[in-house]
Amino acid sequence: MSYAKRVFAVLLAVFAMAGLAACGGDDSSDTGSAGNGGGSGGGTFTEVPNAEPTITVKNGEPAGGVQELEYSAGDQVRFKVDSDVADEIHVHGYDLMKDVPAGGSVSFSFPAEIEGIFEVELEGRKEQIAELRVNP
């Protein structure tokens, strides 16, 4: 390797390390904020065993913004929807549908067997109420 090549290689390596370190830093702060329910007004449910988080629908919209439900593959997904409007709750990807009457509630419980990010929606209103996240 010539001198110029070596100097260039060292410079590139330094930049790369700096870049990796910076991005790595970004990553950890990102996951941190996501875990604490950051983002646009959404809340996150902490995973307490047997807890059944409730999504409250007011005037056809999720109270407190789109809720985040996070699970690991193999967990049992459980949540309840309290709604003041009659609609059908659709869990995309898993393709589960349940009707909810106005002023009533409906519960979901199913194994988290498909990985990815899925919408939970008021099917009739096309309103997303929750985001289901299943990590591997």
Place this chain on the structure above:
Amino acid sequence: MSWLPFAHALVARQDLPVPAWLFAWGASIVLIVSFFALSVSWRAPRFEEDRWRPLGAGLSRALLGLPVQAVCGLIGVFLLGLAIYAGLRGTEAPDRNFALTFLYVTAWLGFPLFSVFLGDVFRPFNPWRAVGRAVGAGFTALAGQRPAHLRYPEALGRWPAAVGLIAVVWLEIVYGASGGVAVGLSPHAAAVAALVYSGYTLMMMALFGVEQWCRTGEVFSVYFGMFGRLGCFGVEGDRLGFRRPFSAATKWATVPGSVAVVIASIATTSFDGAQEGAFKNAMESTFEWFVDRGIGLTTALRLTDTLFILLCFAGVGLVYLIGVRGMASVPGAPSFRKLRDGFAHTLIPIAFAYLVAHYFSLFVFQEQAQFTYLLSDPLGTGTTDLFGTASSGIDFRLLSANAIWYVQVGALVVGHVIGLTLAHDRATAYWGDYRQAARSQYWMLAVMVAFTCFGLYLLSVANA
């Protein structure tokens, strides 16, 4: 006002962000590969000649003969017609209508995929080319002379295709907004757009000639044809032949404006990936800034998206041009213009890698829909079942999150290596002195590392 950039109305599932450890591994491999590329190097160009070898004359005649070409053209026209009909008459539910999945997933993502391996497979199926040729042949038969065309302005080159490429993506992910929320393009709007585009294309073909317009202006011919240059089959004269993979790409950017096409491809894919992560906060602030100025929600959202697509185009272009400027400073360099056009093709593998990284899972899942319920019930009426598959659905278990991550990162790394290879090869052709050629490649290497690491970064923060 919550910010929900649900760009694709089709997607019932979104990818999880690539985890930090895989991001670090991917970036490290890219750097190690790049250092390796600095030391191993061939000194004479290997890809400048395509070493085209003809296939059997019978096979060539059969595949390129009028009957097969006419059948392929008819298939193209039929499928475009079906998509337009389904869009106009079918359900407005984007995921249940044949139009959107066929136009924006099967064709838009499928042709690049097949083209990079096989060559320009879109050409025979191009519905507008088929109609244009048929009309031209009819004119010649009736008038007894070939139709006369205007001279295509040479300087305009592939710019119409570059602008069209951005417009196609813009229509898909920007236009379909309502009430400040991106709801995706409706099948009806897609069908109307396809009709308008068909009218425009046929008019341009009438003005400048079918083959001329396909070479420089017709968005899909130019875009799919660009990826086809990486593939190993090509037509020369009236013979089909086998050529060295990637070699045809070296002659792709000889038409002005080609650089803009490949940069538009990388930029639009970047935008789609970045709006779910990297740009999310900046876009949200811009959107609110527009809303505070009294601009309506839908207009504000479209303005924000448009602004960021153009910023992506400018940003990607700037990085490339800085690299070119750097190369031009190496002794013995050809002119800036020659370098700028001469290295454009080295970005094609990167553009394809970006496509795979961002749309691989969408393609795999949505093609299940395409070949089951969308085929049996194209209008989504719920009453048709042509092939008995109308009640089938998408099996999202087909790909695990890990499989998707490895494909995404793997595609970026492989694209990076092919891009570097093509750039090194071109440098050995432009610089007589091998050591100067190697020096010039520090610059292209920096450009490629920037694009690949940016691609990895987008994956690691999307939906995070």
